[in-house]
Amino acid sequence: MFGWFGLVVLFMTIPAREPYVFADIRPTLAILDTQNYLRQHDSVPEVYASDIAGVLLSEGDIRNGISAVSARINQDVRSLSKSAGVVLVTVLHGAMVFSSDLMRRLHFPFQTDSVAVSSYEGTESTGSYQVKKEIGYSILGKDVIVVEDIVDTGGTLDFLIRHINAKNPASLRTVALLDKIDRRKPQFAHIKADYTGFVIPDAFVIGYGLDYVGHYRGLPFVAVKKK
Numbered sequence: 001m002f003g004w005f006g007l008v009v010l011f012m013t014i015p016a017r018e019p020y021v022f023a024d025i026r027p028t029l030a031i032l033d034t035q036n037y038l039r040q041h042d043s044v045p046e047v048y049a050s051d052i053a054g055v056l057l058s059e060g061d062i063r064n065g066i067s068a069v070s071a072r073i074n075q076d077v078r079s080l081s082k083s084a085g086v087v088l089v090t091v092l093h094g095a096m097v098f099s100s101d102l103m104r105r106l107h108f109p110f111q112t113d114s115v116a117v118s119s120y121e122g123t124e125s126t127g128s129y130q131v132k133k134e135i136g137y138s139i140l141g142k143d144v145i146v147v148e149d150i151v152d153t154g155g156t157l158d159f160l161i162r163h164i165n166a167k168n169p170a171s172l173r174t175v176a177l178l179d180k181i182d183r184r185k186p187q188f189a190h191i192k193a194d195y196t197g198f199v200i201p202d203a204f205v206i207g208y209g210l211d212y213v214g215h216y217r218g219l220p221f222v223a224v225k226k227k
């Protein structure tokens with residue numbers, strides 16, 4: 001009898017799983033703005049130099065972030081008592097570079113899939129979201145990990161969580177390389193990825209998969225775009 005009581009008390013004292021954030025680098029923007037700072041160890045291709053205000057995350061920073069985030073995911077997925085299979089869903093196109101580096105650090109079997117969402121901002125403050133490319137595999141009863149490039153207002157991730165949960169996976173985890181938490185719309189204040197690489201300042205960033213009208217995805221670092 002006491003055993004059950006003890007177990008209940010134990011569960012009540014275990015804190016809810018906090019979203020994991022590798023690093024908050026918001027203060028860095030001041031340096032970028034005032035000194036047009038480029039990290040010494042990054043080689044900015046000459047052709048792009050005039051479009052870049054500063055390098056926010058070097059290749060090394062990104063590598064460290066991915067190491068930390070993947071270690072957490074590996075640990076959490078190992079602790080699943082049993083799984084009917086894990087499906088890694090990459091959100092196109094922004095997360096494709098991040099996802100391809102992340103998946104090579106995951107130490108469990110998984111299938112890969114992708115989804116594409118477009119958002120339309122009308123005169124209303126709420127965006128309206130549409131699936132442009134649907135997930136191909138059945139994720140019913142599977143453990144799904146969604147890989148996003150960046151969470152900004154929070155609308156896309158909120159939409160994706162609802163969209164994927166409607167397909168009845170066994171579990172859903174979300175990973176984002178970047179989070180511009182200061183930009184979150186009030187109605188999405190509760191939206192956070194379960195695993196975040198870096199919380200970054202409110203600036204438009206490019207590189208490492210992130211684009212500006214289709215350009216810059218191939219840059220190996222994350223940079224603030226010059227206005």
Ligand code: 5GP
Pocket residue numbers: 094119148149150151152153154155156157203204205206210211212
């Ligand atoms: P949200 O729905 O959270 O406002 O925006 C999510 C999407 O907007 C991201 O998946 C990304 O495609 C785009 N986005 C938001 N902020 C940035 C940014 O700073 N740079 C780029 N390239 N895309 C961004």
